[in-house]
Amino acid sequence: MPAWGITILIVLAVYAGISIAIYYLQEYFLFKPEKLPRDFQFFYENQQVDEYNLETHDDAVVNGLHFKTSQPKGVVLYLKGNSKSIKGWGKFAVDFTRHGYDVIMFDYRGFGKSTGRRSQKGIQQDLQMIYNEVKKKVEEKYIILYGRSLGSGFATKLASVNNPRMLILESPYYSLKKVAAQFVPFMPLSLALRFPLPTYKWIRYVKCPIFIIHGTNDRLIPLASSVKLSQINPDRTRLYTVIGGGHKNLNNFPPYHKMLEEIIHYKEAPINLEGSSYQKDHKQ
Incomplete structure (x- = not known):
């Protein structure tokens, strides 16, 4: 076999090896859990x-916290990021309890005290179980869903x-x-990624008001x-948009808290365009 043929085989073998490694090891890159003793x-x-524990359909346990207020206006179901456990994330509950909202926060499978094998489907089923509880x-009209990262x-x-x-x-x-493609742009992630989480597909079916906060x-x-x-x-x-905000520090910007206060007190109402410049041509 010519040298160039051997080179191609080596490249293909390395590529295949990396693809297999990504498939089986991606959880170690996507999830950074902190485990807690029982x-x-x-x-x-x-x-x-x-503190509460819920048993799942496959005998796993989801561990969570319920932060309570005296006369709750509603409840925030807080879905945290990919690192640590609710031991540290719990400090963010004050951003809602100070406005009179209870907060329910929990650890995904394998985080904190939660058990069970992680999968996108499994976590989604856990979430629906918690939501149903x-x-x-x-009433749903008093439930706010908050997802971070x-x-x-x-x-x-x-x-x-x-x-x-x-x-x-x-x-x-x-x-x-x-997000993963930024770090391994040459890999077939559509096939290798077991947690694709296509937010763009799901958001089109959301029927409630949607508020997005992001740092510049x-x-x-x-x-x-x-x-x-x-x-x-x-x-x-x-x-x-939080001007100057990064990925992990939006809570350190006062405008973020102003935005959050405005959002959670939002009341949906039709826009009154009567007497406005709506649809007026600048050329006239």
């Missing part, structure tokens, strides 16, 4: 918190098949496949991702 005690200063106690895709899927009051996405991705300096998931998402279901979507 007897770990959650504590958050000045917060009333109840919330619905038993709270990794959680934005799952939150969008959940909103697309239910009827929550609103969907809030922080630093969302167009699809996880697009986000290096992991560019602002362009949110711009593209906002164009899919434009009549229901509002896009907020």
Whole structure:
């Protein structure tokens, strides 16, 4: 065999090897879980918190926290990012409890005290189970879905098949496949990625108001991702930008909290265009 033929075979073998490695090892790159012992005690200063465990259809356990207010206006189902556990994420519950909303936050399979084998379908089923449990106690018109980073895709899927009051996405991705392609652009991720999370497909079926918050300096998931998402279901979507905000620090920008306050107190109403410049031509 000529030298160039051997070179091609080597390249193909390396390519195939990398593809197989991505398929089987992608969870280690996508998920950065922190595991907690079963007897770990959650504590958050000045917060009333109840811990709960739900058993899934395949005998796994989903562990979560319920941050309570005295007279709740509703409940926020908070879907966190891909790292750590709710031990650290719980500190963000104050951004909603201070406005009178209960917060339910939980760990995905393999995070914190939650157990079970991770898969996109499995996590989606867990989410629907949790949503159904919330619905038993709270009408959907009082449920807010909040998805941050990794959680934005799952939150969008959940909103697309239910009827929550609103969907809030922080630093969302167009699809996880697009994010992964930034780092391995030469790989066939449509075949290799087991967690494609196509937010752009699901968002078109969301029937409630959609609010997207994104930092202009986000290096992991560019602002362009949110711009593209906002164009899919434009009549229901509002896009907020945090000037100078990155991927993990929006909570450190006062405008973010102003945006959040405005969003959670939003009341849907038709736009009154009477007497406005709507459809007036600048050339006239």
